[in-house]
Amino acid sequence: MSQQQWDAVDAYFSDTLVGHDPVLEGALAASAAAGLPPIAVAPNQGKLLHLLALAQGARRILEVGTLGGYSAIWLARALPADGRLITLEIDPAHAEVARRNLKAAGLEQVAEVRLGRAADSLAALEREGAAPFDLVFIDADKPGNPDYFARALRLSRPGTLIIVDNVVRGGVVADADSTDPSVIGTRRLHDLIAADPRVSATSVQTVGTKGYDGFTLARVQG
Template sequence: MSQQQWDAVDDYFTDKLVGHDPVLEGALAAADAAGLPQIAVAANQGKLLHLLALTQGARRILEVGTLGGYSAIWLARALPADGTLITLEIDPAHAEVARENLRRAGLDKVAEVRLGRAADSLAELEKAGVEPFDLVFIDADKTGNPDYFASALRLTRPGSLIIVDNVVRGGAVADERSTDPSVLGTRRLHDLIAAEPRVSATSVQTVGAKGYDGFTLARVQG
């Protein structure tokens, strides 16, 4: 199997089940024009996030790692009119692109981009005692994943979902000799989840337009 074939299969499913969306395609184009890295989720992965949020009946969503707002649009579209999405971004240029993309998508009334280090923003949310989130999507620096997950657990409720992206690292996550900081952060994340009785979780490998990777899905139990 080759990257070319993975791309073709993703294109096939996207064409059949996701379709053409000028708003989402415009968000990607705006991110490219601003020089943002091309690391947003694939269209079919964005649709998966959307469906998970809908299935969850999410009213409050937290995203760690905004980039250009592509995944935020998918998630925010699943919210009811009185719903809330808070997305955290450290880079001012990325945050500005995301805000504009969300505005063009008509979602700026339900989606808020908070600028700053994710660890600081998460601590502020905890300190403020905000209403629990129904779904958390973590897609930021992988070295911070253990801390982001721990915060997410404190900011959710029994029944909430926590999704962590890019956990396979091209297969390197299984290499106990790896010294890659992102791999080490991902392995620590899974050590944390494995020892945490309050969640039930699984991780899934994926291939596609974004290469060989995967995600972790955890349900808060109590």
């Protein structure tokens, strides 16, 4: 199977089940115009995040890694009117694009973009005594994933879902001898999850417009 075939299948499912959305497409266009890298989740993956948040009945969502706010829009749209999404971004230019995109989507009242290093922002949430989040989506620098996951656990409750994106690394995650910092961070993440009895998790490989990758889905048990 080729990338061309994966693209065609993704396009079929996105056209058939996701459809076209001027707000979401506008967010991608605005991100591209601002020079952001084209690494936002695919439309069908964004819809999956949206459905998981709805199924979870999420009222509070935490996102680590905002980029231009595309996935934040998908997630925030699943919230009730009094819900809250906090999304963390290290790059000031990315954060500004995301804020504009969230405002254009009419979500500025439920979605907050916090600027700074994710580890610092997560620590600040802990110090603030932030109420537990119902769903956490981690899609930031991969070497930091073990720390982000550990901190997300401290901001969770029994039943919280934690989703970590880009864990397959083109298949290199299976190479225990890899010196790639992103692979090392990803393997450390899964060692951490496997050793923690509070968490039940699985990982799924995916192919599509984003190539060969996958995600890990974890549920906090207690």
